[in-house]
Amino acid sequence: MIVKSIQLKNFRNYKDQILNLDPGLNVLVGDNAEGKTNMLESIYFCANFSSPRTTNDKEMIRFNQDHAIVKLVIKKKYRDNSIKIKIDSHKKKYVLVDDIPINRVAELMGVLGVVFFSPQEIKLIQESPDDRRKFLNIALSQQDKTYFRALNDYRKILANKNNLLKKGLTTDQVDTMLDVYDAQLAKEGEFIINKRMSFLNVLSNYSNRANEKLSESEETLSLEYETNISLEGNIQTNLYDSLVKAREKDKQLGYTSVGPHRDDIKIILNGNDARKFASQGQQRSITLAMKLASLYIYRNETGEFPVLLLDDVLSELDLKRQKILLDMLKDIQIILTCTHYNIDVPAKIINIKDGKVV
Ligand SMILES: Nc1ncnc2c1ncn2[C@@H]1O[C@H](COP(=O)(O)OP(=O)(O)O)[C@@H](O)[C@H]1O
Numbered sequence: 003m004i005v006k007s008i009q010l011k012n013f014r015n016y017k018d019q020i021l022n023l024d025p026g027l028n029v030l031v032g033d034n035a036e037g038k039t040n041m042l043e044s045i046y047f048c049a050n051f052s053s054p055r056t057t058n059d060k061e062m063i064r065f066n067q068d069h070a071i072v073k074l075v076i077k078k079k080y081r082d083n084s085i086k087i088k089i090d091s092h093k094k095k096y097v098l099v100d101d102i103p104i105n106r107v108a109e110l111m112g113v114l115g116v117v118f119f120s121p122q123e124i125k126l127i128q129e130s131p132d133d134r135r136k137f138l139n140i141a142l143s144q145q146d147k148t149y150f151r152a153l154n155d156y157r158k159i160l161a162n163k164n165n166l167l168k169k170g171l172t173t174d175q176v177d178t179m180l181d182v183y184d185a186q187l188a189k190e191g192e193f194i195i196n197k198r199m200s201f202l203n204v205l206s207n208y209s210n211r212a213n214e215k216l217s218e219s220e221e222t223l224s225l226e227y228e229t230n231i232s233l234e235g236n237i238q239t240n241l242y243d244s245l246v247k248a249r250e251k252d253k254q255l256g257y258t259s260v261g262p263h264r265d266d267i268k269i270i271l272n273g274n275d276a277r278k279f280a281s282q283g284q285q286r287s288i289t290l291a292m293k294l295a296s297l298y299i300y301r302n303e304t305g306e307f308p309v310l311l312l313d314d315v316l317s318e319l320d321l322k323r324q325k326i327l328l329d330m331l332k333d334i335q336i337i338l339t340c341t342h343y344n345i346d347v348p349a350k351i352i353n354i355k356d357g358k359v360v
């Protein structure tokens with residue numbers, strides 16, 4: 003799929019801007035702080051209903067304005083779509099898909115597929131499991147509405163259960179309610195774990211191949227699902243048993259300490275845990291490989307490639323790798339940002355200055 007055009011009104015430093023994009027490589031060129039990443043953020047926002055860099059949607063509204071609007075026109079193999087999102091100063095978001103208002107975010111999921119990569123994404127390897135779970139949740143939600151729904155249901159049940167745990171009550175009634183919550187969590191949780199494991203299975207293969215190409219080495223990369231839940235036999239039963247077993251402890255803690263909301267991706271490079279032992283360069287290459295791999299999985303699941311957003315990535319790679327990367331991705335729409343474009347790959351060059359396309 004491709005994003006044909008972007009229209010921004012009072013979004014970050016853009017006052018009123020329309021940008022048309024090419025199906026292949028699009029390069030946003032400009033000095034620092036001119037608005038290149040802001041443009042990518044607006045596309046990401048339409049795919050995931052959230053920003054890659056803030057949890058406070060209000061930050062995306064242009065200073066001193068009371069609302070922002072992003073509108074994308076998307077061209078797909080079999081149909082075209084438009085997405086329009088308005089953010090107001092009360093943090094409310096209004097979404098129209100094909101000019102029709104939608105009530106549930108699930109209806110937005112899958113309309114646009116986007117993979118985003120920036121140098122900060124290296125935290126995918128280095129930092130807490132949160133970022134790795136987020137990676138799984140975003141990739142799976144975009145390609146599979148049933149996953150998105152199960153994840154939301156799981157989160158709601160978990161929030162209710164944790165509220166009850168926080169109250170610190172110890173009546174029989176509380177235990178009966180906790181039994182109900184745990185049974186529901188086990189049901190949704192099994193679904194989530196199964197989806198994540200089959201995704202990782204495929205992701206592991208693709209990532210290994212992409213990492214080989216990018217690092218030009220014989221390194222072997224593999225990705226595994228890491229969980230405290232036993233995966234032998236019936237996962238729903240195992241998860242339920244683990245939840246019940248942790249219950250007394252969780253009453254002390256005031257939250258639920260086991261379940262897929264605590265799980266992780268184990269990243270193994272040449273037999274070692276990359277989260278601990280990989281060098282900066284290896285981590286960068288692994289992260290990029292995982293992102294590229296998720297492009298292919300999305301294509302397998304939906305029949306077309308998502309749009310690839312590459313923020314400031316070229317400066318991190320040498321010229322040879324820059325070319326390897328862009329050659330690998332010939333069939334995909336790429337929107338790339340940089341301060342200078344000097345690679346021998348044809349592209350639509352878009353100059354950005356002070357919140358304007360010039
Ligand atoms: N809500 C906002 N309203 C107006 N300008 C903003 C807003 N948020 C960020 N900016 C401005 O956007 C610029 C940064 O844009 P960005 O896209 O990150 O730059 P770059 O071109 O380096 O990627 C800064 O000048 C910043 O002040």
Ligand SMILES: [Mg+2]
Pocket residue numbers: 035038039040313314339
């Ligand atoms: Mg930037």
